[in-house]
Amino acid sequence: MHDFILSNMKRFLIVLTLVTAFATTTQAQFLNYGVRVGTGLATHVDDLADNSPILAANIGGYVTFGFTQSASLLAENFFLQTGLNLIRRGCNFREVLEMAMSIREGKYDAWYAQIPLLATIRYELPIREPGHHALLSAGPAFSFGLLGKVTDRKFTRGLPQGDWNYKLEAPAFDVMNKMDVDFLLGVGYEYQDLSVMLQLDYGFMAVTESPDALKIATGTDVNATVPMGNNFALLLTIGYQFPFR
Numbered sequence: 001m002h003d004f005i006l007s008n009m010k011r012f013l014i015v016l017t018l019v020t021a022f023a024t025t026t027q028a029q030f031l032n033y034g035v036r037v038g039t040g041l042a043t044h045v046d047d048l049a050d051n052s053p054i055l056a057a058n059i060g061g062y063v064t065f066g067f068t069q070s071a072s073l074l075a076e077n078f079f080l081q082t083g084l085n086l087i088r089r090g091c092n093f094r095e096v097l098e099m100a101m102s103i104r105e106g107k108y109d110a111w112y113a114q115i116p117l118l119a120t121i122r123y124e125l126p127i128r129e130p131g132h133h134a135l136l137s138a139g140p141a142f143s144f145g146l147l148g149k150v151t152d153r154k155f156t157r158g159l160p161q162g163d164w165n166y167k168l169e170a171p172a173f174d175v176m177n178k179m180d181v182d183f184l185l186g187v188g189y190e191y192q193d194l195s196v197m198l199q200l201d202y203g204f205m206a207v208t209e210s211p212d213a214l215k216i217a218t219g220t221d222v223n224a225t226v227p228m229g230n231n232f233a234l235l236l237t238i239g240y241q242f243p244f245r
Helices: 002-025 213-218
Strands: 029-045 050-052 054-066 078-097 102-124 132-156 166-171 179-191 194-211 225-243
Touching: 029 050, 029 194, 054 102, 054 225, 078 132, 078 225, 102 179, 132 194, 179 225
Parallel strands: 029 078
Antiparallel strands: 029 054, 029 225, 050 078, 054 078, 078 102, 102 132, 132 166, 132 179, 179 194, 194 225
Protein backbone atom coordinates (compact mmCIF):
# COMPACT_ATOMS: atom_id res chain seq x y z
CA MET A 1 0.00 0.00 0.00
CA HIS A 2 2.80 2.43 0.86
CA ASP A 3 4.48 1.72 -2.49
CA PHE A 4 1.16 2.43 -4.21
CA ILE A 5 0.80 5.76 -2.39
CA LEU A 6 4.38 6.80 -3.15
CA SER A 7 4.10 5.91 -6.83
CA ASN A 8 0.93 7.98 -7.18
CA MET A 9 2.48 10.91 -5.34
CA LYS A 10 5.35 10.80 -7.84
CA ARG A 11 2.85 10.88 -10.71
CA PHE A 12 1.16 13.90 -9.15
CA LEU A 13 4.48 15.71 -8.84
CA ILE A 14 5.29 14.97 -12.49
CA VAL A 15 1.90 16.29 -13.62
CA LEU A 16 2.31 19.37 -11.44
CA THR A 17 5.75 20.05 -12.92
CA LEU A 18 4.51 19.68 -16.50
CA VAL A 19 1.50 21.92 -15.93
CA THR A 20 3.64 24.57 -14.25
CA ALA A 21 6.13 24.45 -17.13
CA PHE A 22 3.31 24.81 -19.64
CA ALA A 23 1.90 27.80 -17.76
CA THR A 24 5.31 29.45 -17.61
CA THR A 25 6.15 29.02 -21.31
CA THR A 26 2.72 30.15 -22.52
CA GLN A 27 2.45 33.25 -20.31
CA ALA A 28 -0.71 32.48 -18.37
CA GLN A 29 -3.08 35.40 -17.90
CA PHE A 30 -5.39 35.97 -14.95
CA LEU A 31 -9.00 35.59 -16.10
CA ASN A 32 -11.28 35.70 -13.11
CA TYR A 33 -11.85 34.74 -9.52
CA GLY A 34 -14.87 33.22 -7.88
CA VAL A 35 -16.50 31.34 -5.04
CA ARG A 36 -17.77 27.79 -4.88
CA VAL A 37 -19.86 25.87 -2.36
CA GLY A 38 -20.94 22.26 -2.42
CA THR A 39 -22.08 19.25 -0.50
CA GLY A 40 -22.37 15.51 -0.97
CA LEU A 41 -21.24 12.30 0.69
CA ALA A 42 -17.88 11.49 2.25
CA THR A 43 -16.60 8.15 3.51
CA HIS A 44 -13.45 6.06 3.91
CA VAL A 45 -12.63 3.36 1.36
CA ASP A 46 -10.05 0.55 1.30
CA ASP A 47 -10.85 -0.24 4.92
CA LEU A 48 -11.89 -3.51 6.56
CA ALA A 49 -14.55 -1.85 8.70
CA ASP A 50 -18.14 -1.42 7.51
CA ASN A 51 -18.22 2.31 6.72
CA SER A 52 -21.17 4.55 5.97
CA PRO A 53 -21.01 8.14 4.68
CA ILE A 54 -21.34 11.46 6.44
CA LEU A 55 -22.33 14.79 4.92
CA ALA A 56 -19.38 16.26 2.99
CA ALA A 57 -18.85 19.98 2.55
CA ASN A 58 -16.75 22.22 0.29
CA ILE A 59 -16.56 26.00 0.77
CA GLY A 60 -13.93 28.09 -0.95
CA GLY A 61 -12.65 30.54 -3.47
CA TYR A 62 -10.66 30.12 -6.67
CA VAL A 63 -8.73 31.97 -9.34
CA THR A 64 -8.58 30.99 -13.01
CA PHE A 65 -5.73 31.45 -15.47
CA GLY A 66 -5.95 31.10 -19.24
CA PHE A 67 -3.58 31.02 -22.20
CA THR A 68 -5.25 33.23 -24.78
CA GLN A 69 -1.90 34.50 -26.08
CA SER A 70 -0.72 31.00 -26.90
CA ALA A 71 -0.77 29.65 -30.46
CA SER A 72 -2.13 26.30 -29.25
CA LEU A 73 -5.46 25.13 -30.61
CA LEU A 74 -6.56 24.48 -27.02
CA ALA A 75 -5.60 27.93 -25.78
CA GLU A 76 -9.12 29.39 -25.86
CA ASN A 77 -10.62 26.41 -24.04
CA PHE A 78 -7.92 25.32 -21.61
CA PHE A 79 -7.59 26.81 -18.13
CA LEU A 80 -5.72 26.32 -14.89
CA GLN A 81 -7.52 26.85 -11.63
CA THR A 82 -6.29 27.00 -8.06
CA GLY A 83 -7.62 28.37 -4.80
CA LEU A 84 -8.34 27.49 -1.20
CA ASN A 85 -11.18 25.30 0.08
CA LEU A 86 -12.45 24.42 3.52
CA ILE A 87 -13.63 20.81 3.25
CA ARG A 88 -15.31 18.29 5.54
CA ARG A 89 -14.43 14.60 5.23
CA GLY A 90 -14.91 11.48 7.34
CA CYS A 91 -17.22 8.51 7.86
CA ASN A 92 -19.20 6.44 10.31
CA PHE A 93 -17.63 3.05 10.96
CA ARG A 94 -18.80 -0.22 12.49
CA GLU A 95 -16.88 -3.45 12.99
CA VAL A 96 -18.21 -6.70 14.41
CA LEU A 97 -15.58 -8.63 16.38
CA GLU A 98 -16.97 -12.14 16.05
CA MET A 99 -14.74 -13.96 18.55
CA ALA A 100 -15.47 -11.57 21.39
CA MET A 101 -19.09 -10.98 20.35
CA SER A 102 -18.21 -7.31 20.53
CA ILE A 103 -18.96 -4.35 18.30
CA ARG A 104 -16.65 -1.42 17.62
CA GLU A 105 -18.20 1.70 16.13
CA GLY A 106 -17.61 5.41 15.88
CA LYS A 107 -17.19 8.40 13.62
CA TYR A 108 -14.43 10.36 11.91
CA ASP A 109 -15.40 14.02 11.43
CA ALA A 110 -12.54 16.15 10.09
CA TRP A 111 -12.10 19.55 8.44
CA TYR A 112 -9.20 20.28 6.11
CA ALA A 113 -7.79 23.25 4.21
CA GLN A 114 -7.40 22.09 0.62
CA ILE A 115 -5.34 23.66 -2.18
CA PRO A 116 -6.30 22.25 -5.62
CA LEU A 117 -4.48 22.63 -8.94
CA LEU A 118 -6.93 21.76 -11.68
CA ALA A 119 -6.59 21.65 -15.45
CA THR A 120 -9.95 22.40 -17.05
CA ILE A 121 -11.15 21.97 -20.61
CA ARG A 122 -14.23 23.96 -21.61
CA TYR A 123 -16.33 23.04 -24.66
CA GLU A 124 -19.05 25.32 -26.00
CA LEU A 125 -22.25 23.38 -26.57
CA PRO A 126 -23.59 23.50 -30.13
CA ILE A 127 -26.87 25.24 -29.38
CA ARG A 128 -28.26 28.49 -30.75
CA GLU A 129 -27.81 30.65 -27.66
CA PRO A 130 -24.13 31.28 -26.87
CA GLY A 131 -22.61 30.99 -23.41
CA HIS A 132 -23.41 27.34 -22.62
CA HIS A 133 -20.32 25.21 -21.93
CA ALA A 134 -19.46 21.68 -20.79
CA LEU A 135 -16.53 21.40 -18.36
CA LEU A 136 -14.05 18.64 -17.61
CA SER A 137 -11.47 19.19 -14.87
CA ALA A 138 -8.83 17.03 -13.21
CA GLY A 139 -5.75 17.44 -11.08
CA PRO A 140 -4.12 17.05 -7.69
CA ALA A 141 -4.97 18.75 -4.42
CA PHE A 142 -3.14 19.01 -1.13
CA SER A 143 -5.16 18.89 2.08
CA PHE A 144 -4.01 19.95 5.56
CA GLY A 145 -5.92 18.96 8.69
CA LEU A 146 -7.41 21.77 10.76
CA LEU A 147 -9.88 20.43 13.32
CA GLY A 148 -12.48 17.77 14.01
CA LYS A 149 -13.32 14.92 16.32
CA VAL A 150 -13.04 11.14 16.37
CA THR A 151 -15.36 9.02 18.50
CA ASP A 152 -14.67 5.34 19.08
CA ARG A 153 -16.38 2.84 21.34
CA LYS A 154 -16.44 -0.91 21.84
CA PHE A 155 -19.23 -2.74 23.60
CA THR A 156 -20.31 -6.33 24.14
CA ARG A 157 -23.93 -7.40 24.11
CA GLY A 158 -24.89 -8.82 27.50
CA LEU A 159 -21.59 -7.80 29.11
CA PRO A 160 -21.72 -4.00 29.34
CA GLN A 161 -19.27 -3.88 32.26
CA GLY A 162 -16.51 -5.88 30.56
CA ASP A 163 -13.02 -4.47 31.02
CA TRP A 164 -12.44 -4.64 27.25
CA ASN A 165 -15.28 -2.21 26.54
CA TYR A 166 -14.39 1.44 26.12
CA LYS A 167 -15.58 4.81 24.85
CA LEU A 168 -13.15 7.43 23.55
CA GLU A 169 -13.35 10.92 22.08
CA ALA A 170 -10.29 12.70 20.72
CA PRO A 171 -9.35 15.65 18.50
CA ALA A 172 -9.37 14.33 14.94
CA PHE A 173 -5.73 14.95 14.13
CA ASP A 174 -4.46 13.39 17.33
CA VAL A 175 -5.62 10.15 15.68
CA MET A 176 -5.58 10.88 11.94
CA ASN A 177 -2.79 11.81 9.57
CA LYS A 178 -2.75 15.59 9.19
CA MET A 179 -1.91 15.68 5.47
CA ASP A 180 -3.56 14.14 2.42
CA VAL A 181 -2.78 14.17 -1.30
CA ASP A 182 -5.95 14.02 -3.36
CA PHE A 183 -6.99 13.42 -6.93
CA LEU A 184 -9.94 15.52 -8.11
CA LEU A 185 -12.05 14.74 -11.17
CA GLY A 186 -15.08 16.75 -12.16
CA VAL A 187 -17.61 17.22 -14.95
CA GLY A 188 -19.89 20.19 -15.13
CA TYR A 189 -21.91 22.81 -16.92
CA GLU A 190 -21.26 26.54 -17.18
CA TYR A 191 -23.57 29.32 -18.29
CA GLN A 192 -22.01 32.75 -18.36
CA ASP A 193 -20.67 33.25 -14.80
CA LEU A 194 -22.47 30.35 -13.11
CA SER A 195 -21.22 26.76 -13.02
CA VAL A 196 -22.34 23.43 -11.58
CA MET A 197 -19.85 20.60 -11.06
CA LEU A 198 -20.12 16.96 -10.04
CA GLN A 199 -16.77 16.20 -8.46
CA LEU A 200 -15.00 13.07 -7.20
CA ASP A 201 -12.30 13.48 -4.54
CA TYR A 202 -10.00 10.56 -3.63
CA GLY A 203 -7.21 10.82 -1.06
CA PHE A 204 -4.10 8.70 -1.55
CA MET A 205 -2.74 9.02 1.98
CA ALA A 206 -4.06 6.65 4.64
CA VAL A 207 -6.42 8.44 7.02
CA THR A 208 -4.91 6.64 9.99
CA GLU A 209 -2.86 3.58 10.81
CA SER A 210 -3.43 0.63 13.13
CA PRO A 211 -1.01 -1.85 14.73
CA ASP A 212 -0.35 -4.85 12.48
CA ALA A 213 -1.60 -7.62 14.79
CA LEU A 214 -0.10 -10.45 12.71
CA LYS A 215 3.43 -9.06 12.63
CA ILE A 216 3.28 -8.11 16.29
CA ALA A 217 1.99 -11.55 17.32
CA THR A 218 4.69 -13.36 15.36
CA GLY A 219 7.43 -11.04 16.61
CA THR A 220 8.32 -9.95 13.08
CA ASP A 221 8.00 -6.24 13.88
CA VAL A 222 6.52 -5.05 17.17
CA ASN A 223 6.06 -1.53 15.76
CA ALA A 224 4.44 -2.55 12.46
CA THR A 225 1.33 -0.70 11.33
CA VAL A 226 -1.15 -1.06 8.47
CA PRO A 227 -3.01 1.81 6.71
CA MET A 228 -6.68 2.17 7.64
CA GLY A 229 -8.81 3.70 4.91
CA ASN A 230 -8.61 6.61 2.46
CA ASN A 231 -10.76 9.71 2.12
CA PHE A 232 -13.37 9.59 -0.64
CA ALA A 233 -16.11 12.08 -1.48
CA LEU A 234 -18.65 12.70 -4.20
CA LEU A 235 -19.89 16.29 -4.31
CA LEU A 236 -22.19 18.61 -6.19
CA THR A 237 -20.82 22.17 -6.21
CA ILE A 238 -22.13 25.52 -7.43
CA GLY A 239 -19.74 28.28 -8.43
CA TYR A 240 -19.95 31.93 -9.38
CA GLN A 241 -17.09 33.76 -11.05
CA PHE A 242 -16.41 37.49 -11.06
CA PRO A 243 -14.99 38.35 -14.50
CA PHE A 244 -12.00 40.64 -14.68
CA ARG A 245 -13.26 43.54 -16.72
